[in-house]
Amino acid sequence: MRAIILFDSKTAGGSTEKLIDSIGQELAKTGAYVEKAKCKTTGDYSFIEDFDVVIMGAPIYYLLVSSQLLGALLQSNLKKYLTGKKVAIFLTCGSPELMANLLYLPQLKMNLVNNTILAEKIFAPDQLSDLTIIEKFVNEVNAAYKEK
Numbered sequence: 001m002r003a004i005i006l007f008d009s010k011t012a013g014g015s016t017e018k019l020i021d022s023i024g025q026e027l028a029k030t031g032a033y034v035e036k037a038k039c040k041t042t043g044d045y046s047f048i049e050d051f052d053v054v055i056m057g058a059p060i061y062y063l064l065v066s067s068q069l070l071g072a073l074l075q076s077n078l079k080k081y082l083t084g085k086k087v088a089i090f091l092t093c094g095s096p097e098l099m100a101n102l103l104y105l106p107q108l109k110m111n112l113v114n115n116t117i118l119a120e121k122i123f124a125p126d127q128l129s130d131l132t133i134i135e136k137f138v139n140e141v142n143a144a145y146k147e148k
């Protein structure tokens, strides 16, 4: 598997970036080639042609998925290059999982209606450095990738 983790966060080296590094390390342990890239609304996403899985994640700030990832999905060529890609999505936030599933995940999923979603996960603050939970997410991505 060649996976790219597309992310956004307003906090350099913050909880989302640390989580991404852990996800990347766990994926690499399974034999995957993994890179990460920080999103920009105005970015050129043609480079994702080189990857077969796109993992996308960002924090929630003031009820919205962090703006550069959401902006990239809405305004850049990201959606065009996501055509036919298998994706996995995750969010970091302080809200309870039920609320996050209802309010926040759809902000990403409404832009991915033509993609196969391998896995989706809300990471609560206490799960951000929980390796068992991170491993479970990675295993889910891997298993669904092989299956679908």
Ligand SMILES: Cc1cc2nc3c(=O)[nH]c(=O)nc-3n(C[C@H](O)[C@H](O)[C@H](O)COP(=O)(O)O)c2cc1C
Pocket: 009, 010, 011, 014, 015, 016, 017, 059, 060, 061, 062, 063, 064, 092, 093, 094, 095, 096
């Ligand atoms: C300014 C600010 C606004 C936030 N707004 C929300 C929110 O509306 N809903 C929520 O569930 N969490 C909210 N959070 C919590 C963050 O999503 C959570 O702490 C996340 O892990 C931060 O990621 P970061 O360290 O990469 O910035 C907010 C955090 C900050 C700092």
